[in-house]
Amino acid sequence: MLKPIRCFTCGSLVAEKYSEFDKLVKAGGDPNEVMNSMKINRYCCRRMLLSNVNIIDHVLPFYEYLAQRRAEFESDTL
Ligand SMILES: [Zn+2]
Incomplete structure (x- = not known):
């Protein structure tokens, strides 16, 4: 999803090489x-x-939709 900063096993920097x-x-x-x-x-x-696997572009629309639904719900309850 997000680029790992360090190797999980040895701790070496890998983000700068990705x-x-x-x-x-x-x-x-x-x-x-x-x-x-x-x-x-x-x-x-x-x-x-x-x-x-870089899937952030596929996941981000779900969070945007969730924020939109939350805003709709809050406007309905007020
Ligand atoms: Zn390593």
Whole structure:
């Protein structure tokens, strides 16, 4: 959902590498080779980049709808 800041296992910073990794993979790079070129060698950190799914754009409309419904409910009760 949100980018993890640190690796859950070893505590190494991974958030600073995620943008470049995502850009290179979306440009058609092989994730394994991209991580090798970025010197991400530990498999725990590699997991953090590979397994992250960015779904914030899909979840955000539900929160907006919830805020809208809450505002409607509060205006009805007053
Ligand atoms: Zn790690």
